[in-house]
Amino acid sequence: MKRLLSLVLVLLLMFSVVACSKPAEENDVVETSAEKSSQSEEQEETAQDVEKEEANTSFTLTDNAGRTVEFEKPVDTAVVALRYNSELIRACGAIDKVIAVDKNTAQDREYWAQFDPENVIGKNQKELNYEKIAELNPDVVILPKNGKYEEAEQKLEPFGIKVFVISGYDTSDFKNQIENIGKLFATEEKAQEFYNYFNDKLESIKTNVKDEDKKTVYFETTKTLNSTLPGDYFYNMLDYAGANNIFATDNENIDKGAIDPEEVVNRNPDVIIKLITPSEAIKGTGLYMPPTKEDFKAAYEEIISRPGWENINAIKNKQVYFMTQFSHGGASKLVGTIYVANSLYPEQTKDINYKDVFKDWMEKYQGFKNIDGHFYSADELE
Numbered sequence: 001m002k003r004l005l006s007l008v009l010v011l012l013l014m015f016s017v018v019a020c021s022k023p024a025e026e027n028d029v030v031e032t033s034a035e036k037s038s039q040s041e042e043q044e045e046t047a048q049d050v051e052k053e054e055a056n057t058s059f060t061l062t063d064n065a066g067r068t069v070e071f072e073k074p075v076d077t078a079v080v081a082l083r084y085n086s087e088l089i090r091a092c093g094a095i096d097k098v099i100a101v102d103k104n105t106a107q108d109r110e111y112w113a114q115f116d117p118e119n120v121i122g123k124n125q126k127e128l129n130y131e132k133i134a135e136l137n138p139d140v141v142i143l144p145k146n147g148k149y150e151e152a153e154q155k156l157e158p159f160g161i162k163v164f165v166i167s168g169y170d171t172s173d174f175k176n177q178i179e180n181i182g183k184l185f186a187t188e189e190k191a192q193e194f195y196n197y198f199n200d201k202l203e204s205i206k207t208n209v210k211d212e213d214k215k216t217v218y219f220e221t222t223k224t225l226n227s228t229l230p231g232d233y234f235y236n237m238l239d240y241a242g243a244n245n246i247f248a249t250d251n252e253n254i255d256k257g258a259i260d261p262e263e264v265v266n267r268n269p270d271v272i273i274k275l276i277t278p279s280e281a282i283k284g285t286g287l288y289m290p291p292t293k294e295d296f297k298a299a300y301e302e303i304i305s306r307p308g309w310e311n312i313n314a315i316k317n318k319q320v321y322f323m324t325q326f327s328h329g330g331a332s333k334l335v336g337t338i339y340v341a342n343s344l345y346p347e348q349t350k351d352i353n354y355k356d357v358f359k360d361w362m363e364k365y366q367g368f369k370n371i372d373g374h375f376y377s378a379d380e381l382e
Protein backbone atom coordinates (compact mmCIF):
# COMPACT_ATOMS: atom_id res chain seq x y z
CA MET A 1 0.00 0.00 0.00
CA LYS A 2 2.82 2.36 0.92
CA ARG A 3 4.57 1.55 -2.34
CA LEU A 4 1.40 2.39 -4.26
CA LEU A 5 1.04 5.66 -2.39
CA SER A 6 4.64 6.56 -3.11
CA LEU A 7 4.15 5.82 -6.79
CA VAL A 8 1.07 8.07 -6.91
CA LEU A 9 2.98 10.87 -5.22
CA VAL A 10 5.84 10.62 -7.72
CA LEU A 11 3.41 10.72 -10.64
CA LEU A 12 1.67 13.77 -9.17
CA LEU A 13 5.02 15.53 -8.71
CA MET A 14 6.08 14.83 -12.30
CA PHE A 15 2.76 16.15 -13.60
CA SER A 16 3.20 19.29 -11.54
CA VAL A 17 6.69 19.93 -12.95
CA VAL A 18 5.53 19.42 -16.53
CA ALA A 19 2.51 21.64 -16.01
CA CYS A 20 4.65 24.41 -14.58
CA SER A 21 7.30 24.16 -17.28
CA LYS A 22 5.00 24.66 -20.24
CA PRO A 23 3.99 28.29 -19.51
CA ALA A 24 7.68 29.08 -19.00
CA GLU A 25 8.48 27.72 -22.45
CA GLU A 26 5.63 29.67 -23.95
CA ASN A 27 6.84 32.83 -22.23
CA ASP A 28 10.29 32.29 -23.71
CA VAL A 29 8.77 32.05 -27.17
CA VAL A 30 6.75 35.23 -26.67
CA GLU A 31 9.80 37.12 -25.43
CA THR A 32 11.88 36.01 -28.43
CA SER A 33 9.19 37.18 -30.85
CA ALA A 34 9.02 40.53 -29.07
CA GLU A 35 12.78 40.92 -29.28
CA LYS A 36 12.74 40.16 -33.00
CA SER A 37 9.93 42.64 -33.53
CA SER A 38 11.81 45.28 -31.56
CA GLN A 39 15.00 44.68 -33.55
CA SER A 40 13.09 44.94 -36.81
CA GLU A 41 11.54 48.24 -35.72
CA GLU A 42 14.93 49.57 -34.67
CA GLN A 43 16.45 48.60 -38.03
CA GLU A 44 13.58 50.28 -39.85
CA GLU A 45 13.98 53.42 -37.76
CA THR A 46 17.76 53.40 -38.41
CA ALA A 47 17.19 53.09 -42.16
CA GLN A 48 14.70 55.96 -42.00
CA ASP A 49 17.20 58.06 -40.02
CA VAL A 50 19.88 57.40 -42.63
CA GLU A 51 17.50 58.40 -45.42
CA LYS A 52 16.58 61.57 -43.54
CA GLU A 53 20.24 62.37 -42.89
CA GLU A 54 21.10 61.89 -46.57
CA ALA A 55 18.17 64.09 -47.56
CA ASN A 56 19.33 66.77 -45.12
CA THR A 57 22.94 66.73 -46.34
CA SER A 58 22.24 66.68 -50.09
CA PHE A 59 22.45 70.03 -51.88
CA THR A 60 22.49 71.57 -55.34
CA LEU A 61 24.95 74.27 -56.45
CA THR A 62 25.10 76.53 -59.49
CA ASP A 63 28.68 76.70 -60.74
CA ASN A 64 30.62 79.38 -62.63
CA ALA A 65 29.40 78.02 -65.96
CA GLY A 66 25.74 78.25 -64.88
CA ARG A 67 25.40 74.47 -64.48
CA THR A 68 23.43 73.02 -61.59
CA VAL A 69 25.16 70.09 -59.92
CA GLU A 70 23.66 67.97 -57.14
CA PHE A 71 25.76 66.49 -54.35
CA GLU A 72 24.56 63.88 -51.87
CA LYS A 73 26.91 65.23 -49.20
CA PRO A 74 29.99 67.44 -48.84
CA VAL A 75 32.87 66.00 -50.83
CA ASP A 76 35.78 64.21 -49.18
CA THR A 77 38.15 64.10 -52.17
CA ALA A 78 38.69 66.44 -55.12
CA VAL A 79 41.16 66.93 -57.96
CA VAL A 80 41.67 70.49 -59.14
CA ALA A 81 43.02 72.24 -62.21
CA LEU A 82 44.23 75.87 -62.09
CA ARG A 83 46.32 77.37 -59.31
CA TYR A 84 43.76 80.10 -58.61
CA ASN A 85 41.17 77.42 -57.82
CA SER A 86 43.47 75.59 -55.43
CA GLU A 87 44.30 78.89 -53.73
CA LEU A 88 40.63 79.67 -53.15
CA ILE A 89 40.05 76.19 -51.75
CA ARG A 90 43.04 76.62 -49.44
CA ALA A 91 41.74 80.03 -48.34
CA CYS A 92 38.42 78.39 -47.44
CA GLY A 93 40.14 75.77 -45.29
CA ALA A 94 39.67 72.69 -47.49
CA ILE A 95 43.00 72.07 -49.21
CA ASP A 96 43.33 68.77 -47.30
CA LYS A 97 40.47 67.43 -49.45
CA VAL A 98 42.45 68.03 -52.67
CA ILE A 99 44.33 64.86 -53.62
CA ALA A 100 45.87 65.98 -56.95
CA VAL A 101 46.29 69.05 -59.17
CA ASP A 102 47.51 69.95 -62.65
CA LYS A 103 51.16 70.37 -63.64
CA ASN A 104 50.87 74.16 -63.96
CA THR A 105 50.08 74.22 -60.25
CA ALA A 106 52.45 71.48 -59.08
CA GLN A 107 55.45 73.07 -60.86
CA ASP A 108 55.80 75.50 -57.92
CA ARG A 109 57.61 73.11 -55.61
CA GLU A 110 57.80 75.47 -52.65
CA TYR A 111 54.27 76.85 -52.76
CA TRP A 112 52.61 73.49 -53.51
CA ALA A 113 55.04 71.07 -51.90
CA GLN A 114 52.25 68.61 -51.04
CA PHE A 115 51.55 67.86 -54.71
CA ASP A 116 53.79 65.65 -56.82
CA PRO A 117 54.43 67.05 -60.34
CA GLU A 118 54.82 63.44 -61.51
CA ASN A 119 51.37 62.52 -60.21
CA VAL A 120 49.13 65.17 -61.78
CA ILE A 121 45.74 65.12 -63.52
CA GLY A 122 47.15 66.68 -66.68
CA LYS A 123 49.20 69.64 -67.86
CA ASN A 124 46.42 72.15 -67.29
CA GLN A 125 42.63 72.58 -67.44
CA LYS A 126 42.62 72.03 -71.21
CA GLU A 127 44.92 68.99 -71.28
CA LEU A 128 43.55 66.44 -68.83
CA ASN A 129 44.57 62.83 -68.17
CA TYR A 130 41.20 61.10 -67.75
CA GLU A 131 42.79 57.73 -67.10
CA LYS A 132 44.67 59.22 -64.15
CA ILE A 133 41.56 60.94 -62.84
CA ALA A 134 39.58 57.70 -63.02
CA GLU A 135 42.40 55.94 -61.17
CA LEU A 136 42.32 58.54 -58.40
CA ASN A 137 38.50 58.24 -58.29
CA PRO A 138 37.75 61.58 -56.56
CA ASP A 139 34.28 62.70 -55.54
CA VAL A 140 34.60 65.72 -57.83
CA VAL A 141 36.81 67.25 -60.52
CA ILE A 142 37.06 71.04 -60.27
CA LEU A 143 37.86 72.91 -63.49
CA PRO A 144 37.64 76.56 -64.57
CA LYS A 145 35.28 77.81 -67.23
CA ASN A 146 38.14 78.17 -69.71
CA GLY A 147 38.90 74.46 -69.32
CA LYS A 148 37.32 71.43 -70.98
CA TYR A 149 34.64 70.89 -68.37
CA GLU A 150 32.02 69.67 -70.88
CA GLU A 151 34.37 67.04 -72.26
CA ALA A 152 35.37 66.06 -68.73
CA GLU A 153 31.75 65.62 -67.70
CA GLN A 154 31.16 63.25 -70.63
CA LYS A 155 34.35 61.25 -70.06
CA LEU A 156 33.93 60.88 -66.29
CA GLU A 157 30.20 60.24 -66.04
CA PRO A 158 30.63 56.43 -66.48
CA PHE A 159 32.88 56.46 -63.40
CA GLY A 160 30.36 58.38 -61.29
CA ILE A 161 32.78 61.30 -60.92
CA LYS A 162 31.14 64.72 -60.87
CA VAL A 163 32.57 67.81 -62.58
CA PHE A 164 32.14 71.27 -61.06
CA VAL A 165 33.22 74.62 -62.50
CA ILE A 166 35.07 77.14 -60.36
CA SER A 167 37.00 79.93 -62.11
CA GLY A 168 39.43 81.39 -59.60
CA TYR A 169 40.24 84.29 -61.92
CA ASP A 170 36.62 85.54 -62.16
CA THR A 171 36.41 88.62 -59.93
CA SER A 172 32.77 89.29 -60.81
CA ASP A 173 31.63 85.88 -59.48
CA PHE A 174 33.75 85.91 -56.33
CA LYS A 175 30.83 85.75 -53.87
CA ASN A 176 29.06 82.83 -55.54
CA GLN A 177 32.25 80.83 -55.96
CA ILE A 178 33.38 81.25 -52.36
CA GLU A 179 29.91 80.23 -51.14
CA ASN A 180 30.08 77.20 -53.44
CA ILE A 181 33.45 76.15 -52.05
CA GLY A 182 32.19 76.54 -48.49
CA LYS A 183 29.17 74.31 -49.14
CA LEU A 184 31.06 71.84 -51.31
CA PHE A 185 33.62 71.11 -48.60
CA ALA A 186 31.48 71.95 -45.53
CA THR A 187 33.68 74.90 -44.53
CA GLU A 188 31.02 77.61 -44.74
CA GLU A 189 32.19 79.61 -41.72
CA LYS A 190 35.79 79.89 -42.94
CA ALA A 191 34.64 80.70 -46.48
CA GLN A 192 32.32 83.45 -45.23
CA GLU A 193 35.09 85.05 -43.17
CA PHE A 194 37.41 84.98 -46.19
CA TYR A 195 34.76 86.55 -48.41
CA ASN A 196 33.99 89.29 -45.87
CA TYR A 197 37.67 90.25 -45.59
CA PHE A 198 37.97 91.11 -49.27
CA ASN A 199 34.45 92.33 -49.83
CA ASP A 200 34.87 94.97 -47.11
CA LYS A 201 37.82 96.40 -49.02
CA LEU A 202 35.95 96.36 -52.32
CA GLU A 203 33.09 98.26 -50.73
CA SER A 204 35.56 100.81 -49.38
CA ILE A 205 37.02 101.37 -52.86
CA LYS A 206 33.56 101.70 -54.35
CA THR A 207 32.56 104.26 -51.73
CA ASN A 208 35.70 106.40 -51.78
CA VAL A 209 36.70 106.45 -55.46
CA LYS A 210 34.30 108.83 -57.24
CA ASP A 211 33.62 108.72 -60.98
CA GLU A 212 35.03 112.21 -61.51
CA ASP A 213 38.37 111.16 -59.96
CA LYS A 214 38.89 108.02 -62.02
CA LYS A 215 42.11 107.77 -64.02
CA THR A 216 42.70 106.18 -67.41
CA VAL A 217 44.82 103.03 -67.51
CA TYR A 218 46.66 100.96 -70.08
CA PHE A 219 47.05 97.40 -68.83
CA GLU A 220 49.54 94.92 -70.29
CA THR A 221 49.86 91.22 -69.46
CA THR A 222 53.18 89.35 -69.31
CA LYS A 223 53.13 89.31 -73.10
CA THR A 224 54.30 92.49 -74.82
CA LEU A 225 51.43 94.63 -76.18
CA ASN A 226 48.79 92.16 -74.97
CA SER A 227 46.01 93.99 -73.16
CA THR A 228 42.38 93.55 -72.11
CA LEU A 229 38.90 94.50 -73.34
CA PRO A 230 35.43 94.65 -71.75
CA GLY A 231 34.24 91.19 -70.76
CA ASP A 232 37.73 89.95 -69.89
CA TYR A 233 38.71 88.96 -66.37
CA PHE A 234 41.65 91.39 -66.36
CA TYR A 235 39.23 94.10 -67.37
CA ASN A 236 37.02 93.31 -64.37
CA MET A 237 40.03 93.49 -62.05
CA LEU A 238 40.74 97.05 -63.20
CA ASP A 239 37.08 98.02 -63.15
CA TYR A 240 36.71 96.97 -59.51
CA ALA A 241 39.75 99.14 -58.73
CA GLY A 242 37.99 102.19 -60.17
CA ALA A 243 40.21 102.43 -63.24
CA ASN A 244 39.03 103.63 -66.65
CA ASN A 245 40.52 101.28 -69.22
CA ILE A 246 41.64 103.17 -72.33
CA PHE A 247 39.99 100.45 -74.44
CA ALA A 248 36.66 100.55 -72.62
CA THR A 249 35.15 102.26 -75.69
CA ASP A 250 36.01 102.58 -79.39
CA ASN A 251 37.46 99.08 -79.31
CA GLU A 252 35.79 97.50 -82.36
CA ASN A 253 39.06 97.37 -84.27
CA ILE A 254 41.30 96.65 -81.30
CA ASP A 255 43.10 93.31 -81.20
CA LYS A 256 43.88 92.82 -77.52
CA GLY A 257 46.54 90.25 -78.39
CA ALA A 258 48.44 92.64 -80.65
CA ILE A 259 47.90 96.22 -79.50
CA ASP A 260 49.13 98.94 -81.85
CA PRO A 261 51.65 100.91 -79.75
CA GLU A 262 50.64 104.13 -81.49
CA GLU A 263 47.07 103.57 -80.28
CA VAL A 264 48.32 103.66 -76.69
CA VAL A 265 50.16 106.92 -77.42
CA ASN A 266 47.01 108.41 -78.95
CA ARG A 267 44.85 107.42 -75.98
CA ASN A 268 47.51 108.76 -73.58
CA PRO A 269 46.75 106.88 -70.34
CA ASP A 270 47.35 108.40 -66.91
CA VAL A 271 48.72 105.10 -65.61
CA ILE A 272 50.34 101.95 -67.02
CA ILE A 273 50.01 98.59 -65.23
CA LYS A 274 52.28 95.75 -66.35
CA LEU A 275 52.51 92.08 -65.33
CA ILE A 276 55.76 90.10 -65.38
CA THR A 277 56.73 86.55 -64.40
CA PRO A 278 60.01 84.61 -63.97
CA SER A 279 61.46 83.19 -67.16
CA GLU A 280 61.46 79.67 -65.67
CA ALA A 281 57.68 79.67 -65.15
CA ILE A 282 55.54 77.69 -67.58
CA LYS A 283 54.10 80.11 -70.13
CA GLY A 284 51.14 82.04 -68.75
CA THR A 285 51.75 81.00 -65.15
CA GLY A 286 53.29 82.53 -62.06
CA LEU A 287 55.58 81.35 -59.29
CA TYR A 288 55.80 82.06 -55.57
CA MET A 289 59.41 83.23 -55.96
CA PRO A 290 59.25 86.55 -57.84
CA PRO A 291 61.51 87.75 -60.64
CA THR A 292 64.58 89.69 -59.53
CA LYS A 293 64.45 93.46 -59.18
CA GLU A 294 66.73 93.59 -62.21
CA ASP A 295 64.02 91.81 -64.19
CA PHE A 296 61.53 94.48 -63.16
CA LYS A 297 63.99 97.21 -64.12
CA ALA A 298 64.49 95.63 -67.53
CA ALA A 299 60.72 95.51 -68.07
CA TYR A 300 60.43 99.18 -67.09
CA GLU A 301 63.26 100.21 -69.41
CA GLU A 302 61.64 98.33 -72.29
CA ILE A 303 58.33 100.16 -71.79
CA ILE A 304 59.72 103.68 -71.53
CA SER A 305 61.99 103.13 -74.55
CA ARG A 306 59.14 102.28 -76.93
CA PRO A 307 59.02 104.83 -79.78
CA GLY A 308 56.76 107.75 -78.95
CA TRP A 309 55.85 106.48 -75.51
CA GLU A 310 57.94 109.16 -73.82
CA ASN A 311 55.01 111.48 -74.58
CA ILE A 312 52.49 109.40 -72.63
CA ASN A 313 51.40 111.04 -69.38
CA ALA A 314 51.91 107.82 -67.44
CA ILE A 315 55.58 107.74 -68.41
CA LYS A 316 56.18 111.47 -68.06
CA ASN A 317 54.74 111.36 -64.55
CA LYS A 318 56.34 108.03 -63.61
CA GLN A 319 52.96 106.41 -63.11
CA VAL A 320 54.04 102.92 -64.18
CA TYR A 321 53.34 100.01 -61.85
CA PHE A 322 54.27 96.33 -61.91
CA MET A 323 52.74 93.18 -60.44
CA THR A 324 53.76 89.58 -60.94
CA GLN A 325 51.57 86.97 -62.57
CA PHE A 326 51.63 85.20 -59.21
CA SER A 327 50.59 88.10 -56.99
CA HIS A 328 47.90 89.81 -59.03
CA GLY A 329 45.63 86.75 -59.18
CA GLY A 330 45.24 86.28 -55.44
CA ALA A 331 41.63 85.93 -54.24
CA SER A 332 40.12 86.03 -57.76
CA LYS A 333 42.41 88.93 -58.72
CA LEU A 334 41.24 91.01 -55.76
CA VAL A 335 44.83 91.31 -54.54
CA GLY A 336 45.59 92.88 -57.92
CA THR A 337 42.49 95.07 -57.68
CA ILE A 338 43.60 96.48 -54.33
CA TYR A 339 47.15 97.13 -55.58
CA VAL A 340 45.80 99.02 -58.59
CA ALA A 341 43.41 101.06 -56.42
CA ASN A 342 46.23 101.93 -53.98
CA SER A 343 48.49 102.97 -56.86
CA LEU A 344 45.91 105.12 -58.64
CA TYR A 345 44.15 106.60 -55.62
CA PRO A 346 46.50 106.63 -52.60
CA GLU A 347 44.47 109.26 -50.73
CA GLN A 348 41.04 107.74 -51.35
CA THR A 349 42.27 104.27 -50.37
CA LYS A 350 44.62 105.18 -47.54
CA ASP A 351 42.66 102.95 -45.15
CA ILE A 352 43.63 99.93 -47.27
CA ASN A 353 47.25 98.91 -47.73
CA TYR A 354 48.04 96.40 -50.48
CA LYS A 355 51.13 95.23 -48.57
CA ASP A 356 49.00 94.26 -45.59
CA VAL A 357 46.43 92.62 -47.86
CA PHE A 358 49.05 90.56 -49.69
CA LYS A 359 50.60 89.57 -46.34
CA ASP A 360 47.19 88.44 -45.03
CA TRP A 361 46.50 86.62 -48.28
CA MET A 362 49.77 84.74 -48.00
CA GLU A 363 49.93 84.07 -44.28
CA LYS A 364 46.32 84.00 -43.10
CA TYR A 365 44.58 82.50 -46.11
CA GLN A 366 47.35 80.44 -47.71
CA GLY A 367 49.13 79.43 -44.53
CA PHE A 368 52.37 80.43 -46.17
CA LYS A 369 55.15 82.87 -45.39
CA ASN A 370 54.88 86.33 -46.91
CA ILE A 371 57.44 87.30 -49.52
CA ASP A 372 58.57 90.66 -50.91
CA GLY A 373 59.36 91.49 -54.51
CA HIS A 374 56.02 90.99 -56.25
CA PHE A 375 55.13 94.70 -56.63
CA TYR A 376 57.14 97.68 -57.87
CA SER A 377 56.46 101.26 -58.94
CA ALA A 378 58.55 103.29 -61.38
CA ASP A 379 59.96 105.32 -58.50
CA GLU A 380 61.22 102.13 -56.85
CA LEU A 381 62.96 101.04 -60.05
CA GLU A 382 64.93 104.21 -60.83
